[in-house]
Amino acid sequence: MILEIILVVVMLVAAVCAGIFKNLLNAVIAAGFVSFIAAILFFLLHAPDVAMAEASIGAALTVAIFIIALKKTKRHEDDEKDN
Amino acid sequence: MRKIISLVLLAILLTGIIFCLGKIPFGNTQSKVRRYYVNNGIKDTGATNIVTSVVLNYRGLDTLGEVTILFIAAIGLSAVLHWEEKRQKKQGRRSSLILYTGCRFLFPLIMLFGAYIFIHGHLTPGGGFQGGAIIASGFLLTMLGCWKWQGVNKIAFKVTESIAGIIFVVVGLLGLLYSGYFLANYLPKGLPNQLFSAGIIPIIYVAIGFKVGTELSGVLDNLIEEP
Numbered sequence: 001m002i003l004e005i006i007l008v009v010v011m012l013v014a015a016v017c018a019g020i021f022k023n024l025l026n027a028v029i030a031a032g033f034v035s036f037i038a039a040i041l042f043f044l045l046h047a048p049d050v051a052m053a054e055a056s057i058g059a060a061l062t063v064a065i066f067i068i069a070l071k072k073t074k075r076h077e078d079d080e081k082d083n
Numbered sequence: 084m085r086k087i088i089s090l091v092l093l094a095i096l097l098t099g100i101i102f103c104l105g106k107i108p109f110g111n112t113q114s115k116v117r118r119y120y121v122n123n124g125i126k127d128t129g130a131t132n133i134v135t136s137v138v139l140n141y142r143g144l145d146t147l148g149e150v151t152i153l154f155i156a157a158i159g160l161s162a163v164l165h166w167e168e169k170r171q172k173k174q175g176r177r178s179s180l181i182l183y184t185g186c187r188f189l190f191p192l193i194m195l196f197g198a199y200i201f202i203h204g205h206l207t208p209g210g211g212f213q214g215g216a217i218i219a220s221g222f223l224l225t226m227l228g229c230w231k232w233q234g235v236n237k238i239a240f241k242v243t244e245s246i247a248g249i250i251f252v253v254v255g256l257l258g259l260l261y262s263g264y265f266l267a268n269y270l271p272k273g274l275p276n277q278l279f280s281a282g283i284i285p286i287i288y289v290a291i292g293f294k295v296g297t298e299l300s301g302v303l304d305n306l307i308e309e310p
Contacts, residue, residue, distance in 0.1 A: 048208035049134045052200070056216035061299060064223050068306045 004044060011037040024070055032063035129272030129281040130205035138210065139284045143266035146287075147251065149212075150294060154248065157298045164305045178228055186228035193221030201292030205281040211288040215295025222300040226307050237304075240297045247294035254283050254290075 011034055018030035035058030042051035120137055128136040138146055178186075201214030258267030266283075273280030 049132075049210065049213065052209050052213040053216065056213060056220055060220045061216060061223065061303070064220075064303065065306060068303075072306075 004041065007037050007041055007044075011041070024075070025067065028063055028066040028070065031066075032059050035059040035062070125275050128268060128284065129275060130284050131275050132205055132208065132210075134208070135205045135210055135284060135288070136281075139287055140266075140268055143255070143287075146291070147255065147266075150248065150251065150291060153295065153298055154244075157302050160302055161305050182228050186224055190221055190225050193224065194218060197221065197292070197296065201288050202285065203278070204288040204292075205284045206276060206278070211291025212295050214292040215297075216299060218292070218296035219299030219303060223303050226303060237301070240301050240304075244294050244297045244301070247290040247297075250290040251287055251294070254286055258283070 014030045014033045014037065018027045018034065021027040021030060035054055039051045039055035039059060042048075042054055120133055120141070124133045124136045125131060128140040130136040130140070197214040197217035199214075200209035200217060201211045204210035204214070255266040258269050259265050261267065261269040268282040268284070270282035270286075272282050279285070
């Protein structure tokens with residue numbers, strides 16, 4: 001129970017971070033972290049099938065696809081600096 | 084003014100959602116269909132993994148729809164990103180020998196694990212989608228780690244994908260022929276916990292594993308190749 005509460009809190013923090021990070025690479029990694037913790041939570045809730053799908057698709061393939069897309073596009077922003 | 088209107092609309096939407104979702108008895112023991120699946124799943128389908136028996140037997144048509152969605156998405160992506168044979172020899176940085184050897188060592192093991200997941204889909208947790216995603220992540224590792232990577236053999240991938248999809252539909256149509264409805268489980272069910280059991284479920288899951296694996300790998304290959 002304690003473990004699940006800690007995981008949910010970390011997941012919420014990571015989700016908020018994915019929304020507010022300026023650097024898109026950091027945001028993508030935070031979103032992948034949300035998927036990873038969701039996979040652990042699914043496993044703790046006795047749903048190993050869903051946990052497997054979430055870990056392989058959400059935490060691995062989606063992050064890879066986002067990073068490839070980020071690498072191939074350019075960031076353009078006029079008024080704010082990249083941090 | 085516009086902000087106020089959108090806030091009001093948002094509040095109306097939120098109340099509607101809360102009102103609707105409050106009516107649904109989540110997690111209640113009243114759900115009869117759940118109890119039916121748990122009690123009669125093994126007897127009806129022969130699959131030890133109840134999730135698989137729901138996904139492929141009771142709700143097989145939904146799975147066909149999911150596979151079709153993935154297929155259409157992959158087709159659309161390759162239509163947008165298709166570069167006609169402009170792939171020149173990449174002069175990118177060489178990965179180190181340790182990385183290259185590690186990738187070559189890990190790739191067959193990942194393939195084996197993915198194949199295990201989808202072949203044993205009716206016995207242990209996992210199935211075609213999970214196994215296919217694991218196989219695609221093995222291809223991703225090879226694409227990132229091997230400096231001799233020249234892209235996958237696209238024609239072989241497309242042929243595998245199409246054959247797997249055709250097998251799924253043909254097995255379903257044979258059910259229509261033998262038992263009177265689409266995706267009926269007409270093969271002998273065998274003993275539970277055996278590899279050759281559960282009728283058509285292992286055949287369909289192997290087909291889905293090949294299909295999802297080749298599709299996701301094709302998507303990654305399309306994305307990663309240089310324009």
